[in-house]
Structures are given as structure tokens and as C-alpha cells.
Amino acid sequence: MILCFGEILLRLAPDERSEWLAKNALDVYAGGAEMNVAAALAQWRVPVSYCTAVPRNFLSAQLIKKIEEQNIDTSTIVYTGNKIGLYYLLKGTEIQHAEVIYDRNGSSFSELKPCMIDWDKALNGIRWFHFSAITPALSENIAAVCKEALQVCVKKNIFISVDLNHRAKLWQYGKQANEIMPELVQYCDVIMGNIWSAETMLNIKVPENIHAINTKENYVAQAKKTSEEIARRFTKCKIVANTFRFDKTGIEYYATIFSNNNFYISSTYKTDAVIDKVGSGDCFMAGLIYGIYNHLPFQQIINFATAAAFQKLFIKGDCTNKTVEEVKSFIQHYE
Numbered sequence: 001m002i003l004c005f006g007e008i009l010l011r012l013a014p015d016e017r018s019e020w021l022a023k024n025a026l027d028v029y030a031g032g033a034e035m036n037v038a039a040a041l042a043q044w045r046v047p048v049s050y051c052t053a054v055p056r057n058f059l060s061a062q063l064i065k066k067i068e069e070q071n072i073d074t075s076t077i078v079y080t081g082n083k084i085g086l087y088y089l090l091k092g093t094e095i096q097h098a099e100v101i102y103d104r105n106g107s108s109f110s111e112l113k114p115c116m117i118d119w120d121k122a123l124n125g126i127r128w129f130h131f132s133a134i135t136p137a138l139s140e141n142i143a144a145v146c147k148e149a150l151q152v153c154v155k156k157n158i159f160i161s162v163d164l165n166h167r168a169k170l171w172q173y174g175k176q177a178n179e180i181m182p183e184l185v186q187y188c189d190v191i192m193g194n195i196w197s198a199e200t201m202l203n204i205k206v207p208e209n210i211h212a213i214n215t216k217e218n219y220v221a222q223a224k225k226t227s228e229e230i231a232r233r234f235t236k237c238k239i240v241a242n243t244f245r246f247d248k249t250g251i252e253y254y255a256t257i258f259s260n261n262n263f264y265i266s267s268t269y270k271t272d273a274v275i276d277k278v279g280s281g282d283c284f285m286a287g288l289i290y291g292i293y294n295h296l297p298f299q300q301i302i303n304f305a306t307a308a309a310f311q312k313l314f315i316k317g318d319c320t321n322k323t324v325e326e327v328k329s330f331i332q333h334y335e
Contacts, residue, residue: 001047002128002289003076005149006034006135007109008052008063009085011278011318016090027091029278030063031318033132033165036279039319040286040308042071046293049073051122053109055082076122081108089278102169104138113141119152129153130289132163133193133201136180137170143180150187163285164193166200177201185234190292192241192285195219195226204229219244220256220265227258241288241302243281243309253310255284257302264298266306269334274313283320284309287327307331 009032020026031039034050041048050072054060056079063084064074085107089100104110123129129149136143153160162185171177181201185191198204204226210218227240243255250272257264287305296304308327312320322330 001049001073001126002038002041002130002293003049003051003123003126004034004038004041005051005129005131005146006032007085007104007107007138008032008035008050008054008067009087009104012086012088013091014088029318030066031279032085033134033163033282033285034130035067036282036319037130037163037286037289038067038072039070040283041289043320043322044286044290044324046290047073049076049126051076051078051117053078053080053112054084055079055108059084076117078108078112078117080116081106081111083107085109100167100169104170110138110142112145114144114148117145117149119149123149123152123156123158126153126156126158128159128161128289128293130161130163130285132165132285133177133181133197134163134165134167134170136184137167137177139173140175143175143184146184150184154187159190160188161190161192161285161289162188163281164191164197164201165281166193166197178203182233186236188234188237190239190241190288191230191234191237192243192288194242194244195222198226198230198242202230202233204233216244216254216268220254223256224258224263227256227263231258239288239292241284241305243284243306245280251313253280253306253313255302255306255309257288257298259298262298264302266302267331267334269306269310271310271313276316277313279318279320280309280312282318283312286320290324303331304328307334 011029013027014020038050085104087102199206223242240258246252254268255266287308291301
């Protein structure tokens with residue numbers, strides 16, 4: 001079973017024209033990076049558990065019921081504190097993460113401290129542990145909780161993956177991402193991100209003039225260099241994946257994967273319009289885990305993860321609803 005560890009969040013999505021005020025109706029989506037990964041894996045029939053922290057109240061009960069209905073194990077969820085984390089993001093295809101407003105301070109998850117979770121018990125029967133860089137961004141205590149979990153994983157020989165998703169607004173406790181993440185990444189077997197997050201979090205430089213040659217060939221060449229350097233610095237790492245999503249004139253999406261000195265590149269997907277950008281990176285991460293977990297060839301892994309992530313752009317909400325068969329059919333018929 002795979003265990004995903006992170007904060008469950010409620011995304012409140014007001015519209016740009018403030019119509020929600022007149023209608024007294026606000027769209028709300030339950031998600032969070034690791035929850036989105038867990039939901040996709042469950043959709044793809046991979047046994048998965050989700051560990052988070054929530055208060056003991058009716059709202060938590062409703063959320064947990066919804067999670068369990070997706071065939072996600074919730075036995076490791078911790079009940080503590082008084083608040084579920086929130087964030088606000090305007091509806092609209094052109095809205096960027098820079099527009100996000102976080103309300104996560106004082107949440108049950110953000111107040112976790114070392115020794116509050118019995119990791120030896122929580123990781124019993126687990127083969128794979130997944131977390132994202134969003135989690136240690138919340139506080140120094142949460143970063144310590146992540147390290148605590150990772151050290152137990154190593155003792156139990158549990159495979160570890162990390163998504164290097166960078167949210168600059170969250171790193172507000174006196175430490176920068178590049179001071180915290182290398183210490184956590186050293187435990188990881190699979191590292192997913194992009195060349196710029198690797199620069200920000202792992203101090204692996206990207207040429208300042210990289211955009212001067214605005215071609216896929218140039219970007220994937222840098223992805224190969226970045227992947228090789230990650231593998232050199234973090235010797236436990238077996239697999240590195242990098243995604244590219246350019247949003248300026250429509251969306252162009254592709255990705256790479258590197259393992260054992262072999263490098264694989266996905267097809268390029270393009271679209272002029274999307275429905276919801278939230279969760280596409282999480283869907284890619286889930287696709288990566290799905291492929292590795294099922295021992296697929298690496299070219300198939302990168303093809304599946306990229307196609308699944310691209311499809312998520314046309315799905316309202318935080319999580320994918322596509323089956324494995326639908327993703328594979330999309331790959332076959334995309335032109």
C-alpha cells in the first residue's frame with residue numbers, strides 16, 4: 001500500500017465578477033497536493049492510504065466519509081486541533097498560483113509536532129511513502145515531522161517519493177526551501193519537479209538565458225543535466241522526473257524521466273483553453289507512482305503520467321476522474 005502524507009485543504013473559488021456574493025454561493029473543492037495524488041491512485045485501483053490531521057467535528061467527518069468513498073484508507077488520520085486549512089483561488093483559466101490566498105495558520109495539520117504521529121505504526125504494511133515540498137513549507141515543526149517519517153521509512157525499507165512543488169508564499173518561518181529540502185530529499189527514491197524548482201529548492205542551477213532558445217530540445221537537454229546532477233548529489237535517488245507547462249499562448253505540456261542513465265521524453269500536448277489548472281501536477285505525480293508501482297517500462301510511465309496530467313486540465317475540481325483505460329485511450333487517439 002502507498003501512504004500519502006499532507007494537509008487536506010478546502011479550496012474556496014470565488015468568481016472574478018463577485019457573482020458569488022449576489023448568489024450567496026461559493027464553489028468549494030476538497031483537495032491538497034497529497035490528497036489529490038491519493039485520489040488518482042485510488043481511481044487507478046492502486047491500494048492507497050492518506051495521513052493528515054483534522055479536528056474532530058462534523059466537517060472532518062463529512063470529508064473523511066468522502067475520502068473513504070473513494071476507496072482510500074483513512075486509518076492513519078490524526079485527530080487534533082480545531083481547524084481545517086483553507087485557501088482561496090479565483091475561478092478562471094488564466095489565474096495563476098500567485099493569486100492564491102492561504103488560510104492555513106493554526107490548522108490541525110500545521111500544528112503537528114514531532115512524536116505526535118506513531119510512524120512505526122502508521123507505516124506498518126506500507127510499501128511506498130509520498131509527500132510534497134508544500135508540507136515542510138508550513139513550519140519548522142512540520143519539516144521535522146517529515147524528517148521523522150522519512151527516517152522510519154528508511155529503516156523499514158519503504159520506497160519514498162517527493163514532489164518539489166514550490167509555493168513561495170508558504171515559506172514564511174525564517175527558513176528558505178533550499179535550507180530544508182536537501183535534507184529531506186536525501187531520503188527519496190523518486191524526485192519529481194521541474195528544472196526551476198530544482199534550482200530553487202536543491203541549488204541546481206539553470207542557465208539565466210535558458211529562454212533565449214525557446215525550444216523543447218533546449219529545455220529537455222537542461223532537464224537531463226538537472227536530473228543527472230540530482231542523481232549525483234542524492235545517491236539514494238533512482239528516478240527523476242521533470243515537467244514543463246508553458247501557459248503564455250495556450251498551454252504546451254510535456255515531461256521527462258531519468259533513471260539509471262537512461263532518459264525518456266513524452267509527447268507534447270497543446271491546448272488553447274482549459275477548465276481547471278489546479279491538480280494537474282499532482283495528477284502527473286500520481287501517474288508516475290502508478291507506472292513505477294506497476295513496473296511499467298519507463299517510456300510508458302512518462303507517457304501515462306503526462307497524458308493524465310494534461311487531461312486533468314479539462315476536469316473541474318482538484319482531482320482527476322479519468323480511469324486508466326481512458327488515459328490510455330487518450331494517448332492512442334491524441335493528435
